[in-house]
Amino acid sequence: MLQYVMKGGNPLVGEVEIAGAKNAALGILAAAIMTDEPVVIDNLPDVSDIRVLLKAIEDIGAKVERINKHKVRITSDSISTVEVEFDYIRKIRASYYLIGALLGKYKKAKVALPGGCNIGTRPIDQHLKGFKRLGSENTIEEGGSILAQAKELKGAHIYMDMISVGATINVLLAASMAEGRTVIECAAKEPHVVDVANMLNSMGADIRGAGTDVIRIHGVNKLHGTEYSIIPDQIEAGTFMMASAMTKGDVTVTNVIPKHLEVISAKLSEIGCQVEEGDDRVRVIGTPVMTHTNIKTLPYPGFPTDLQPQMTAVLSVSSGTSIVTESIFENRFMYVKELNRMGTDIQVEGNAAMINGVSKLTGAYLTAPDLRAGAALVMAGLTADGYTIVDDIKYILRGYEDFDGKLRRLGANIVAVSNEEEIKEFKQRY
């Protein structure tokens, strides 16, 4: 089993280039199969969730050519089935985007129910409700697949009962090729929703209002090929900004859109860090003593739930008492017991964590319960005295490209290991 072993204590210093946004890429790859013409996608992050989706796209008959590590050409004129029931597809939650894409293009899709990180029950009722409003009949098949099919898809007025990134993107995909006008009310406004809409528009779709809470779509009969470059990853950038703060370092994240990072910049400034914004970069300079603050996760432009564990880690070593409230997912504090094993003082009650800042952390043997929590544990390990091992890093690899390599280049002592021998070697070296 792959693990990270690290020795804490080094401040992170230098520049780190941020990869393309994983969550945008997942929607964009699904959109790419909606035309028979070639689609070239650039700035694709090289992470396992993306590799899984590309494999599924290939396994239903599309041609996937790797132009380089971050660029692919997808040609979908040879798709031979709308059934995506491979066992491996359940590993990624965004498999559900194949329902929207295939339903839009072929009016039929059968996709194995999504998995993903274990951070709550994560229903998909809003996706299904959206498809139903467009005229799809949805059934849950034995074995846990969703079959969605329609004689024809017709534009509709859809009120989302809650703000959902996934449901907004999924309905965007299907409605792009529905007949007539669709209006999505209470749409998610996340940068990756806008990116998927921009990509679909570059394929000939007619989507307006992405980035606001009402999106209007005029369906088209056909989409065409395009070349599209994915936006930078807000969450990866935020993670490195917070890692800089936590290790009292000086890190500049490059290839970013500072506007997408405003809430993180604001919170890090609030606790005493110096934050400097450039055109496509943000520099975070740590401070010897960070102070407390309160955080509540909210849909964009609020504080992202995907940065909640990392911010909790930062606040665990900031003076005073901070409260972090999780309002998106009900099961997103599982990592707290791991952090507490390093000496943090965090109590979770319901959907809130009360954090009493401590002055030092001690290295420990930890297990990453999910992707973003995994990153938070690594950040804590890099701040702690002594050695930390973060076990079972498969979750982290789902969403961070070359995480340990990027951290090493900023001065961290961290490597990925797969056995005791390699851990021993690491300990001899550092």
Ligand code: UD1
């Ligand atoms: C996406 C992101 C994930 C991020 C989340 C919130 C991807 C692949 N994943 O997940 O990293 O943490 O947005 O920013 O882009 N809900 C329902 N019914 C639905 C859909 C959602 O009840 O049909 C609930 C969820 O349980 C959750 C909330 O709505 O409480 C928001 O979920 P949603 O925005 O849909 O998250 P995902 O798209 O799954």
